[in-house]
Amino acid sequence: MRGKAATMRRAVRLGAVLAALILGTTGAHAQAPAQPGGELTKLLREGAEAARAKRWGTCIEAYAHALGLEEAPTTQGELGLCEEAQGRNVEAFRHLSAAMRAPAADRTKEPWRRFGRALTRAAARVAQVFLAVEPPQAAVVVDGRPAGKPEGRSIVLEPGSHTFAARLAGYDDAIETRVLQPGDLPTVYLRLRPKPIAAPATYARIPWTGPEQGMPS
Numbered sequence: 750m751r752g753k754a755a756t757m758r759r760a761v762r763l764g765a766v767l768a769a770l771i772l773g774t775t776g777a778h779a780q781a782p783a784q785p786g787g788e789l790t791k792l793l794r795e796g797a798e799a800a801r802a803k804r805w806g807t808c809i810e811a812y813a814h815a816l817g818l819e820e821a822p823t824t825q826g827e828l829g830l831c832e833e834a835q836g837r838n839v840e841a842f843r844h845l846s847a848a849m850r851a852p853a854a855d856r857t858k859e860p861w862r863r864f865g866r867a868l869t870r871a872a873a874r875v876a877q878v879f880l881a882v883e884p885p886q887a888a889v890v891v892d893g894r895p896a897g898k899p900e901g902r903s904i905v906l907e908p909g910s911h912t913f914a915a916r917l918a919g920y921d922d923a924i925e926t927r928v929l930q931p932g933d934l935p936t937v938y939l940r941l942r943p944k945p946i947a948a949p950a951t952y953a954r955i956p957w958t959g960p961e962q963g964m965p966s
Contacts, residue, residue: 789818796827805835822851826864833867839905842871876929877903879936880913887917887941908933915939 796811812828826848833841845868848854854861880889882898889896889904892911896904908931914924920941927937 789815792818793824796831800827800831803834805831809835809837822848822853823860825851826860829871830863830867833871838871838874839907841867842875842905845871873932874908875931876906876908876933876935878906878911878913878927878929879903879934881936881938882915882923883938883940884917884920887915887920887923887939889939890914890916913937913939915941917941919944 792811792815796808796815799805799808799811808831809828812824812831816824816828825844829841829844829848832838832844845864848864849856849861849868854864856862856865880903882889886898888898891904891906891913906929908929910926910928912924912926914922916922920943923939923941925937925939927935929935
């Protein structure tokens with residue numbers, strides 16, 4: 750009996766020690782400083798602080814990096830606000846448009862009201878060109894840079910002179926130059942013509958210089 754009692758006392762003491770260790774460890778974790786919210790939270794905070802200080806370059810850089818981590822509509826909108834404030838109207842238009850197309854966008858509430866007003870300002874400073882291409886599978890080149898296939902999309906450009914071209918194998922290029930004004934919404938038609946099919950090669954008639962038919966050689 751004495752042996753059993755001693756064994757039980759040792760078990761109780763061991764349990765108490767283990768409990769103390771577990772509680773101590775848990776308490777240490779509970780008192781540890783909170784970990785940072787992550788790179789995304791840091792970038793969003795930097796972007797907001799830079800926007801309040803009107804440091805638009807830093808704001809754009811922070812929100813652009815944040816957008817690379819998570820493509821959130823509010824991040825697109827905040828990035829567009831900074832770009833619009835810096836005069837980068839084409840980029841601002843693209844990001845603000847994407848934000849306003851989000852299912853969660855509510856134009857009667859913030860931040861969507863700010864996004865909507867900025868989008869209106871940016872749209873008045875750029876030109877939106879609608880391209881109609883025939884054949885539709887032709888690739889489009891704008892100012893010497895590939896723009897893919899239009900597929901009913903518009904191309905947003907800064908005002909000024911721009912050259913549009915459509916290219917497709919077997920067709921001659923279609924090229925048109927337009928001078929665009931702020932707020933313009935033109936449609937540019939690019940119609941490609943098939944290249945002429947080369948005529949089959951013909952053999953020239955070679956004059957006969959041998960003996961006449963029926964004459965002895």
